[in-house]
Amino acid sequence: MICLVFYGVLTGLLVGSARGFLPNSFSAIDINDYTHTDITEIGILKAVAKFFEENPVQACRDCSAGALTGITDITARRLYDQYYGGVVSEKRFQEAIDDIVKQNNKVDQDHYAEAAWHFNGEQIQQSNNKMQTLRDTLLSILNNTNPNYDAARELVGQYLHLLQMFYSNTNWVEIATSSGSSGIIYKPLGIAGQSIMAAAPPSIDTCRSCGSSLSTDCATNLIVAANLLTSGYKSGQDIAKPAKDPASFSEGKCSHGGPRDASSTLQAALGGINKDSNDAGYSPHHHLHDRAAELAIEHTRVFFEDESSMGKDIAAVQNKTAEIVSETAGTPNAPYNYILVTFNDPGNQTTVQKTTNPADIQRWLGEIKVHGGDDCPEFSLTGIQAASTVAMPNSNVFVFTDATPKDPQKINYITSLITEKKLRYIGIS
Numbered sequence: 001m002i003c004l005v006f007y008g009v010l011t012g013l014l015v016g017s018a019r020g021f022l023p024n025s026f027s028a029i030d031i032n033d034y035t036h037t038d039i040t041e042i043g044i045l046k047a048v049a050k051f052f053e054e055n056p057v058q059a060c061r062d063c064s065a066g067a068l069t070g071i072t073d074i075t076a077r078r079l080y081d082q083y084y085g086g087v088v089s090e091k092r093f094q095e096a097i098d099d100i101v102k103q104n105n106k107v108d109q110d111h112y113a114e115a116a117w118h119f120n121g122e123q124i125q126q127s128n129n130k131m132q133t134l135r136d137t138l139l140s141i142l143n144n145t146n147p148n149y150d151a152a153r154e155l156v157g158q159y160l161h162l163l164q165m166f167y168s169n170t171n172w173v174e175i176a177t178s179s180g181s182s183g184i185i186y187k188p189l190g191i192a193g194q195s196i197m198a199a200a201p202p203s204i205d206t207c208r209s210c211g212s213s214l215s216t217d218c219a220t221n222l223i224v225a226a227n228l229l230t231s232g233y234k235s236g237q238d239i240a241k242p243a244k245d246p247a248s249f250s251e252g253k254c255s256h257g258g259p260r261d262a263s264s265t266l267q268a269a270l271g272g273i274n275k276d277s278n279d280a281g282y283s284p285h286h287h288l289h290d291r292a293a294e295l296a297i298e299h300t301r302v303f304f305e306d307e308s309s310m311g312k313d314i315a316a317v318q319n320k321t322a323e324i325v326s327e328t329a330g331t332p333n334a335p336y337n338y339i340l341v342t343f344n345d346p347g348n349q350t351t352v353q354k355t356t357n358p359a360d361i362q363r364w365l366g367e368i369k370v371h372g373g374d375d376c377p378e379f380s381l382t383g384i385q386a387a388s389t390v391a392m393p394n395s396n397v398f399v400f401t402d403a404t405p406k407d408p409q410k411i412n413y414i415t416s417l418i419t420e421k422k423l424r425y426i427g428i429s
Helices: 036-054 076-084 091-110 124-142 149-169 172-178 286-308 310-328 358-366 380-390 408-421
Strands: 338-342 351-355 396-400 424-428
Touching (some): 036 091, 036 286, 149 172, 351 380, 380 396
């Protein structure tokens, strides 16, 4: 559910030395560079725009396919104006994006010299392991009864930093481009149970020298096989580039490259492969900067869609409801009637539907359209109160929600009502 992470507090931009894409516009080398801030924000906005298109509200000026995802120079304000008709503020949504961006950029500050936090030094598997751990921890937090959303946003920012570094610092973009699949993101990345391509072993040279000075054309310096991943070594990090005298050797491990990487001018192979910037003096593979950024944006979007799909939640509710109904249908334990209560924000949008036909419940669930997502706490206790009021004594009440209550003041009344009517509440996660 999108609201699980899109809810935050105000933050400023972090300026510092980057280990891949640069943090923000203040640290960009070229005016047209994509930064971590750009990639994260655009990726989130594209994910939400697609969600909005699939779940339109009445106020939406145009929610047809491509109308929101195709907004030129998309911003939270432009997206909200078109979706909500200009009557809903994007402030809290933007604050949540800013918080995730902050945590993304903070990795450069907290883990400056650790190659595995940046997919550097051929720490491919180690970096992927970090991503898997971050994602598993994130899902564990979000599945708690009372999720810690601050911790969740921190994990999301860290995960996205690693994800975006994969495209800037490894040779995946070069592999995809040479195979004619330049628009394909690397989906196994960071997913538990998914194996990834092997990294080049220590014994294999991965680059040839492409010049001892900056602004040298390094477009063809990769020599590693197309079925192996590699990444550049960077001076000052905890994984040192294997030493090879450039006067004697023209091939060796790849460097990260650029003015902040001494290994790129002191150890063979000279040069580098980073795609951090459009500037040739900063990024030896500057010609692939835009392509790397586009893939990083697309993968950022896919991450939020995978983690935030309310459609999957609705399908899970439908399947679980069908299972519950089928267990009692046609037996002496079948209930007299079935009641479906839905709640929304604001609380006056709570609906109650009753039927004696179990098929109606599945049909009603199939007609549910979800929308919004900028404000996570919902009027869940208002919904529970409505269900408790209309339910017959001794009924089983099944509650499906992943949102914290916005109406906790109702808890005492609801508890009394449940006790009086001897209702049995069963939470479904």
